[in-house]
Amino acid sequence: xxxxxxxxxxxxxxxxxxxxxxxxxxxxxxxxxxxxxxxxxxxxxxxxxxxxxxxxxxxxxxxxxxxxxxxxxxxxxxxxxxxxxxxxxxxxxxxxxxxxxxxxxxxxxxxxxxxxxxxxxxxxxxxxxxxxxxxxxxxxxxxxxxxxxxxxxxxxxxxxxxxxxxxxxxxxxxxxxxxxxxxxxxxxxxxxxxxxxxxxx
Numbered sequence: 001x002x003x004x005x006x007x008x009x010x011x012x013x014x015x016x017x018x019x020x021x022x023x024x025x026x027x028x029x030x031x032x033x034x035x036x037x038x039x040x041x042x043x044x045x046x047x048x049x050x051x052x053x054x055x056x057x058x059x060x061x062x063x064x065x066x067x068x069x070x071x072x073x074x075x076x077x078x079x080x081x082x083x084x085x086x087x088x089x090x091x092x093x094x095x096x097x098x099x100x101x102x103x104x105x106x107x108x109x110x111x112x113x114x115x116x117x118x119x120x121x122x123x124x125x126x127x128x129x130x131x132x133x134x135x136x137x138x139x140x141x142x143x144x145x146x147x148x149x150x151x152x153x154x155x156x157x158x159x160x161x162x163x164x165x166x167x168x169x170x171x172x173x174x175x176x177x178x179x180x181x182x183x184x185x186x187x188x189x190x191x192x193x194x195x196x197x198x199x200x201x
Contacts, residue, residue: 009045050092130159
């Protein structure tokens with residue numbers, strides 16, 4: 001059973017749909033017992049960093065997420081779910097993230113010819129042998145929707161990066177914690193293969 005954490009963020013159902021397409025048993029839930037009992041846990045979402053952290057804290061989900069990680073359960077953050085795993089974000093000064101991984105979320109700088117949010121397909125540079133990218137080719141295209149990007153403290157946890165006027169840490173992995181800034185559930189066959197790699201861990 002895969003638990004998809006529900007914390008009132010956008011785009012949660014599409015992750016559930018992709019998992020069902022892969023033949024997985026998935027449940028969208030905010031219930032701590034169901035989350036802790038799951039074989040794997042996904043924190044998806046589109047939305048604002050500050051609002052998301054407020055909701056997560058008010059429902060005690062920050063403790064649940066930390067428990068999942070401590071238990072060694074494979075955990076995947078997607079888009080906003082990646083950003084929340086880190087320490088802070090330019091989007092919400094003064095709001096602490098979950099701090100499970102070291103690094104910060106910065107605003108993509110304004111540049112001529114670069115639209116913000118960064119929305120659309122972008123190729124990935126694969127590095128450091130990420131388990132999510134098993135049998136994925138270098139420069140595979142995935143789908144992004146974001147105005148803020150990750151700068152991880154420890155570059156060895158970065159498993160894929162992308163260029164959009166700046167160097168974006170697009171996917172990270174540390175122990176049982178995985179995260180993608182892009183949306184695997186919206187990234188066609190490549191994205192489904194990435195999700196399949198996660199569910200087969």
